[in-house]
Amino acid sequence: MQVVDDAEHAGAGSVTLGSDDVDGDVTGARDRGIEIPDPVTVPSGQFRIAQLTDPDGNTVVLAQDLGAV
Known part of the structure; x- marks a missing residue:
């Protein structure tokens, strides 16, 4: 998991969560x-991602490593 905290831009945080099945998680x-x-x-074909914004304006990304080179 990657979390970025930017105090100067409250509500503009970002979190990336690793997933084994982004499509299933979205469903x-x-x-x-x-x-x-x-x-x-x-x-690049390396990742499959789904991105949403929470009610406070923070970004949440689900990311699946597809292993492509």
Whole structure:
């Protein structure tokens, strides 16, 4: 997990959570009423990510390492 704290920009924090199944995690979040955009694979093909913003403006990223080189 990576957490970034930026006191000068309250509500602009960021957390990245590693996942073994981003698509499954997104489905689970949606089943619980959480609005989250569809996951995307980054251009390098190395990661699949889903990113959302919480009510305070903080960014939460779910990231799955696809192992591509």
